[in-house]
C-alpha cells in the first residue's frame with residue numbers, strides 16, 4: 001500500500017472549487033488544486049479535532065481551510081499556516097501539520113503515494129479522452145482476479161465477446177503482469193470452443209503493486225483498436241473504486257471494428273453479477289499472487305507506468 | 306453494560322485542571338468520549354408535553370425508559386406496562402421497576418444511577434426556563450446528532466466553530482477582538498466568549514430588525530457534566546438575547562438526542578425573530594452534525610496521535626479533563642456530587658431575571 005502510486009482521481013475530478021474526498025483502503029485523503037493548478041493531497045483529517053478537511057474549502061491563496069474551526073493548511077507540506085480567530089501572524093511549530101502525501105499527475109490521472117518522499121513515476125505520453133469512475137462492491141484482489149478470469153464480469157467492449165481461451169497466460173513481462181485473451185466479434189459465430197482462429201485479442205498488462213491495468217484490443221493484423229487504462233483502487237469497506245480512461249483508434253479496419261465506435265466503446269460495469277462470480281473458476285488468475293510476490297520482492301520500487 | 310456501585314467518597318480532591326500542565330495535556334490526549342458513561346445524574350428525557358397517558362420510549366446508554374402519566378404525574382419505568390416486569394430488571398429502578406422522576410423546567414427528568422442517590426439538588430439550575438414549564442410549543446423542538454454526546458458538547462463549548470460552520474446564521478469570524486474565559490467546578494464548566502465588533506448574525510439582520518453590520522457579543526456556554534446538559538446564553542448588542550437550553554441525551558454511545566428549548570419570550574411579539582430563532586436549530590444542528598458525525602468514529606478508540614490545540618480551545622480541553630476526572634472517580638466507586646448544580650447560576654452566566 002505504501003510504495004504504490006495509486007490513481008485516486010481522474011484529473012477532471014479535482015478542481016480548486018471544492019476539495020474532494022477519496023480513500024486508499026483505510027486512509028482518507030483530501031484532494032484539491034492550488035492556485036497554480038497543482039494537485040495536492042493531505043490526510044483527510046484535520047489534526048485539530050479530526051474533522052474531514054474535504055468538508056472545508058480552498059482559499060484564494062490555494063490553501064485548504066478546515067470547515068470546522070477554520071485552521072488553514074499549505075497543501076505541499078501540510079503545515080498549519082493560519083488560525084483565523086487568533087488574529088495574529090504567529091508562525092506555528094513544525095508539529096502543527098496535517099499529513100501530506102506525494103502527488104503526481106499525468107495521462108489524466110492523479111496518482112498519490114503515501115510515502116511523501118517517493119520518486120514520481122514515469123509520466124504517461126498521452127491522455128486518453130474517454131473516462132469514468134465506478135464504485136464496485138468487491139474487494140481489490142477479487143476484482144482484479146475477475147478481470148483476469150472473465151473480463152465480461154467487470155467490463156464490456158462494444159461488439160466484443162471474450163472467450164475462455166488465452167493466447168498467453170499470465171506471466172511477468174518487463175516488470176508487469178501480462179496476459180492476452182482471445183476474443184470474438186459478437187453476432188452469430190461459430191462457438192469459441194470450435195473456432196480455429198480468433199479475429200481479435202485483449203492484452204491486459206498489470207502493475208503488480210497497484211493492479212492498474214493497460215488494456216489493448218487488437219485485431220489479428222496487430223492493429224490497435226481500443227486502448228484503455230483501468231485503475232482499481234481499494235477503497236473503504238471492501239469497495240473497489242475504478243477510474244478508467246480509454247481511446248478508440250481512428251483507423252479501424254473491418255465492419256465490426258468500425259462498429260466499436262458507433263456508441264460507447266467501453267463500459268466499466270458499476271456492479272458485479274454475484275451469481276456468475278461465485279461459480280467462476282479461477283484460471284488466468286491462479287498464479288497471480290505468486291507472480292506478484294516474486295516480482296515485488298525482487299524489485300522493491302515498482303511504480304505504475 | 307451498566308452496573309451500579311455504592312457511593313464511596315474517595316479522598317482524591319486535587320483539581321485536575323489546575324494541576325501539573327503535563328498531566329493535564331496527557332488527560333486531554335487520552336480523550337475517548339465514546340467510552341465515557343457517567344451515572345448518578347438526571348437526564349431531561351422528554352419535554353413535558355410529550356409525556357401523556359400513552360407510554361413513550363426513551364433511552365440513556367441503551368437503558369430503556371418508558372414515560373407516561375398517572376393521574377397527571379409523570380412516571381418512568383424500565384419495562385413497558387404492556388410487557389410487565391421482566392426478570393432482567395436493572396438496579397437503576399425500584400422494586401416496581403420505576404425510576405426516580407422530577408418534572409421541572411418543562412421537562413421530565415429521569416435518574417440514571419443508584420435510585421437511593423437521586424436527589425432534587427442534583428438537578429441543574431436553568432435560570433431562564435420557567436420552573437413549571439409552560440412555554441409555547443414553537444419554542445421547543447427535537448433534533449438528533451449522529452455522534453457521541455460529549456462530542457456534541459465539545460462542539461458547543463468551542464464557539465469558534467460557529468464562525469465557520471454557522472456563519473450564514475450567526476455571522477462569520479470577522480471581528481476586532483475575541484476573548485475566552487473559562488470557569489469550572491467538579492460538576493460543571495462555563496465558558497464566556499466576548500467578541501468586539503463581530504459580523505452581525507444574518508438571522509438577526511434578516512429577521513431580528515438589527516440594522517448595523519457589527520455587534521457586541523457575549524456568549525456563555527455552561528455544561529452540566531453528568532447530565533450532558535448545556536445552557537447556551539448569548540447577549541447581542543444591538544439585538545435580542547438568545548436563551549437556549551441544549552441537553553444532549555446520550556441515547557446510545559454514538560447517537561445523541563436533543564430536546565431543546567429556545568426561550569424567545571424576551572423578544573417582542575411582533576418581531577419575527579421570536580418565531581424564527583427556535584427553528585434555526587434545525588439548520589444549525591445539521592451543520593454541526595456534518596462535522597461531529599464524521600468525528601465520532603474517529604474518537605471511538607484511543608489514538609496515538611495527539612489532537613493539536615489553539616489558545617482558543619481552553620474550554621474544550623478543560624471539558625475533556627473534567628469529564629475524565631468524573632469518569633475515573635466513578636470507576637473507583639465514588640459517585641458523590643462535590644458541587645451543587647442546582648444552585649442558581651444566573652450570576653455565573655450573567656443573566657438578569659426580568
Ligand code: FES
Nearest residue numbers: 046048049066069
Ligand atoms: S477540526 Fe479542523 S479546524 Fe478544528
Ligand SMILES: [Fe+2]
Nearest residue numbers: 460461467593
Ligand atoms: Fe454548532
